[in-house]
Amino acid sequence: MRVARVTRAKGPFEVAELPVPEPGPGSVRIKVEACGICHSDSITKEGIWPGIQYPRAPGHEVAGVIEALGAGVAGWNAGQRVGVGWHGGHCGYCDSCRRGDFVTCQVALQIPGISYDGGYADYLIAPAGALAAIPDGLSAVEAAPLMCAGVTTFNPLRHSGARPGDVVAVLGIGGLGHLGIQFAAKMGYRAVAIARGQDKAPLARTLGAQHYIDTEASDPAAELLKLGGARVILATATSASAMTAVLGGLGVDG
Ligand SMILES: [Zn+2]
Ligand SMILES: [Zn+2]
Structure with a gap:
């Protein structure tokens, strides 16, 4: 698959050819149909966020279709249209998570394109807990920017x-x-x-x-x-x- 990624902080983009990734337990593989470009993608490009592991593909305004389910994923099906935004996973047990405020998770907040490779790619692996269902009436191009700018x-x-x-x-x-x-x-x-x-x-x-x-x-x-x-x-x-x-x-x- 093609991945547009940054190889180091402040480094250039490169388009790399990588194997299609397999989803681990609790995660799904999404075939990316559209990915919005957000100013916050520059965080990855410029290395502003602490601890980014490079190379890293930005992109947290993702819309696509679930292609494969990892072990233990319930409530989602292959072929289902989904989006992923800035919230790309959370721990489920910290104080923030227990209040239902997953996007401020104190333990394991995951952000697509920062914590793991984001939507500047043909495929994306994301935790099932980060998925939002996309209604049929909304195209991927329309839905993608809603995942960050819209929210x-x-x-x-x-x-x-x-x-x-x-x-x-x-x-x-x-x-x-x-x-x-x-x-x-x-x-x-x-x-x-x-x-x-x-x-x-x-x-x-x-x-x-x-x-x-x-x-x-x-x-x-x-x-x-x-x-x-x-x-x-x-x-x-x-x-x-x-x-x-x-x-x-x-x-x-x-
Ligand atoms: Zn954004
Ligand atoms: Zn948490």
Whole structure:
């Protein structure tokens, strides 16, 4: 099989030909149909995460089909469509796991593309506990980015306490923000897109934003307050100054 991997921290990618791997106990082999490219893949490329063993193939936005089951895997079948995201396995018994917070596992958190080879390959071995079923109506290309970028925006919104009709702003209309706006609109919030300039305005409205705030043309905090103040601001632009500029737009209890 083909694997696009990094041979050392800060090293170049190489495409290697490797044997198709066999799944061990508790794991499955997935035939990769699509893998999103996430900024966090650079963690593997640049060697930022401690203890990465090289060579290593990045990729934690995987969508594919189960091809083979390891010993002891229950509840999954060969031929089933599945995805794997940043959470690629957990211990099951640490304090975090006992709270059901597997992604903060303290003992054996596994991340595809960091702890083991990820989705930049024809095949991937992943623990069965890391799999998510993909519904038939969703293509692999559509499903793959949801495994990281989608979860990253969907989870904060659904746990935010915002209710239908509330003003929910999404700061930044990029890989995360374009998903955040769609979730916010479909969850029934008054979705407000915030970005620099007018370039992103048509896209934001197509994605479901009811309002668009151009931070170059107006004070985003003041504009949010005109809408009643935001219950939630989902900040997807990794800029402290951009986040600071919108904080004043939060409403009471926002
Ligand atoms: Zn990611
Ligand atoms: Zn754990």
